[in-house]
Amino acid sequence: MPADAKFPDMDAPIVRKKLSDQVFERLWAMIQSGELTPGDAMPSERALMERFGVGRPAVREALQSMANKGLISISHGERSKVNKLTPGIAFDQVDDIAKLLLSSEPSNIENLKQFRKILEAGSVQITARSCSAEEIAELRGLVEAQRSKLGQDRAFIEADIAFHVAIARMTGNPLLQAVTQAMLSWLSEYYKPVLHWSGRENTTLHEHGKIVDLLERHDVAGAVTMMGDHLERSDPLYEPN
Template identity: 90%
Template structure:
């Protein structure tokens, strides 16, 4: 190697990390290695100050960053606790970015609707094969809960989301449930039924009831077809401004 040889990136200036960032990295490692497990109480601020040799501001800023990422819960007057990591927490971290992406690139709304069709077809296929009598009762109750929200646009949409998320949950796959929940939450901000057709609520309820009937009879093919028709019908209700 000659004196002229340079390694890629070695000319970039060395950036000194903030103390709080270094504390965050240490705490992150403690969770990764299992030194801190879900449900554990976090060490006190003083204990962390002594362990890492830093001041209180650096520790507090690091703990707040941990809380912002859903890694710990901070309660006033109590010690912070380590959260159990779930797919829902992971998707919460991309929530604002996803909404910004949709608002700045309206074409992504169509992409999201396409993703919804693919994901929910898979969800209803899995659920139709294995759903229990208790789950059918739950779905029928959700349809009736949605019926009670007729005329209450926002509440009706929330009940609609609850129905679709329940089917996703019944797959037994928490990632499917988390993606469905996030996806429908993002789409709900672009719901514009007034621009299209009246009587939509009763059609939605009827189709939901038919989907439940098909799930109860474990008719996989018909359930997938019905879900596809249902989502195709609702497609125009979601659009960019």
């Protein structure tokens, strides 16, 4: 493919289509081509107006669209800056659609719980093989932080999420971390602890502690089995609204 077929001539006058959409496409092409890289300041509004031959409203609308997609950060009184693209930014873009999908079809909650078991079994397997003493200490600290939230349903589930996301992060795979973070955030909307057994929080803490013990021993099979049992036990805590 010729280079000019992949990237448009960004100095050509913009015609037809919505002006702000065309400005967005040009700015996106500047990022794709490497003309703008993470950490770079965006050109001033006036410079973009002159370069593309459009008015300030089109430029501002395009910049806001880029900010909404996580491509740039806009700070009051400063030039916008190009963000480093991450898996987290990508999943943020599907957040509302995923939540709508779950709320519109209750069976998708069960599908998500099944997906969680598959994903977290893989994460704990990878982490068990290589986790360091520092990472084990971090996980034990997260268990104790969760213990301090006993009796605080929302804070307790947030601490729970932090523990599971940490295990995903320790795989060294940022996609696993981002998917786990997004998945648990969506699932937490359906957390119904008051409907189930008493002592559930202490059971969770005990099981988290056992998972850490198995990770510390690099017991891959044991950690996978314990994580599976843990998630199977917690399944009823998440139900459709």
